[in-house]
Amino acid sequence: MTFHEMWADLAPIGRHADSGGYRRYAWTGADADCRAWFRAQAEARGLAYETDRNGNQWAWLGDPLAGDAVVTGSHLDSVPDGGAFDGPLGVVSSFAALDELRARGVEFTRPLAITNFGDEEGARFGLACVGSRLAAGQLTKEKAYALRDADGISLPEAMAAAGYDPEAIGADPERLARIGAFVELHVEQGRALDLSGDAVGVASSIWPHGRWRYDFAGEANHAGTTRIADRRDPMLPYAETVLAARREAELAGAVATFGKIAVEPNGVNAIPSLVRGWLDARAADEVTLDQVIGGVRQAALAHAERHGVELAVTRESFTPVVEFQHALRDELTRILGEKTPVLGTGAGHDAGILSASVPTAMLFVRNPTGISHSPAEHAAEDDCTAGVLALADVLEGLACR
């Protein structure tokens, strides 16, 4: 199968008719279809297929136990109504790059594997990169067992229902120790390559990022009869905090977003008792990020006090900066040409998780609009081809004579 054929084969799986976006959530039917597709691609190429204890898929060329393997891949699951490229572009490009290398007639000197990491987006259980986190020992079995989806189904229940053994999950250091280099190709989720005019770039780092929950607790009351002076309306400091987050991010050259909100009782004629907003903030370094989140918190506290509203801020997650291994990154720019742009990213990836355990690098493919996590996510055909060739060059440089 060519790149085009693989892409067309994947396209209908988990696509939602109304939104045109993808709903490929971990351990669902759409996920099973994606996994069957991966296995078929592996077997069609004569690769040795296996699923690891955490449900991640592997397709091996050469001896999986020999060590110093070169591994490439990404994920096939999606955010709610996500695009076609985030994840699948990396997996499809991996198979296409192997085909390219075979066409070149190269001789492999190291084992090569293609992977599909499970539950990267965390759309179902609320935690991203579950498959790679488990493998890298960054998520304990106990904590994974406590994850539940919106219907109350636990992660082990969902795995078991999909035919996997949830008893087996956990850190997999032997497997990671066999990897000499991991390279993940991914559609860019910003516009850096579009602005620089390049089809492909190399990752420098993943920005430190985190999520903070802001609980503004006021007093429920009748929206028609409660005088302005008697109100303790938590929607007002919430609104001020949304605007403060934008201001702080602009000042710092960072990003800060309130994209999720829960309101109680959420009635048209009721002053809310509670407005809960989630702040997602990211910056190029931790000092800058601290400055942004400190500024937002300070503004929120001042506005909450002015409105007689209680505020609790809870850090729900935090991921420090990930610097990809400099030696591997430099090797990639040597292979691809010294003019290849090197860029940071605000998004988390399995590569970021694995980078704590193995030498890891990423390739980005140009996104003409920067839009991602949306049905409008796109990469041009020529750029996808350039991505496949760049990945083939990298794999040849790392794994072939």
Place this chain on the structure above:
Amino acid sequence: MTFHEMWADLAPIGRHADSGGYRRYAWTGADADCRAWFRAQAEARGLAYETDRNGNQWAWLGDPLAGDAVVTGSHLDSVPDGGAFDGPLGVVSSFAALDELRARGVEFTRPLAITNFGDEEGARFGLACVGSRLAAGQLTKEKAYALRDADGISLPEAMAAAGYDPEAIGADPERLARIGAFVELHVEQGRALDLSGDAVGVASSIWPHGRWRYDFAGEANHAGTTRIADRRDPMLPYAETVLAARREAELAGAVATFGKIAVEPNGVNAIPSLVRGWLDARAADEVTLDQVIGGVRQAALAHAERHGVELAVTRESFTPVVEFQHALRDELTRILGEKTPVLGTGAGHDAGILSASVPTAMLFVRNPTGISHSPAEHAAEDDCTAGVLALADVLEGLACR
């Protein structure tokens, strides 16, 4: 049964264990229990009980067909997690006032009725005062049939399931023509009586009020990777509009509230594609209300444009000012004393609906905090007693020799 005994009898019905608030929604089990309580109170007093074609309950002393009846009552249903007083205080006080008049040994010269109007709060089907609107011909059978609850159950299905005939609903002009005066006692939902130091007041008018839906449509994108400059984030003009509504209301001496919001996709790491907010606005007169909603809309449009966000504003409902009949209102202040405060209110009531068809008045009982539509809603025991005595005086003045 004394006032206390009636209150204690009603107290457990539909009370939610966790919130301590009431969930007495139209045509549910809790509603049926409230209705059974009403019927038992009527029968215990030898009153003639009937349910009208729209499911409103009536308890008659004297001939229902004689005409020129004096009617008092309120409702027993609640908002989600509402308080104990909004509605029930008027119904319990009506029975207690009748007991008081009988103890006084008065002679009735006009028929007297006590009512419980169905579905006043609109908690289940989203439209308030359904029972009185139907009776007054302000809600057609066709529109009532189109009402559905959050589970998709239609109003006629819910009525039928509760044992009522939905075929019969509709305007009931003969019944309303028999009413000479309707008086509704209600807990105040603001602090005017608390500030003036009075236990009981008389209503002047119900403020004009309405609901407007603000749909801010931006562009879904990744919160971690999308540059601030590339965003079309609808949460930002929403936040500006929340603050503009507060400013406009303060300037005008009105009230304006964003208490309900719906966000898509509502993900922590997603810039929203859509933020939908509902504005509830009320003012003492329509000119002032127009000024407030015009100012909010203008600010919202300007901020939406600045952020590249589309805005659509839809008026979902509008109720013009209700001036209660001056002659009846003056009669009440004559009976209760010329110093009785006369006050407007921002809340809608069955009395407001009926005022278009019959002479109507309202009594308010002091609310020490102004809190309503909340488990913390309260009225002091002495003030409840003062309310019963005031209602008894009014009924005696209107219906007795």
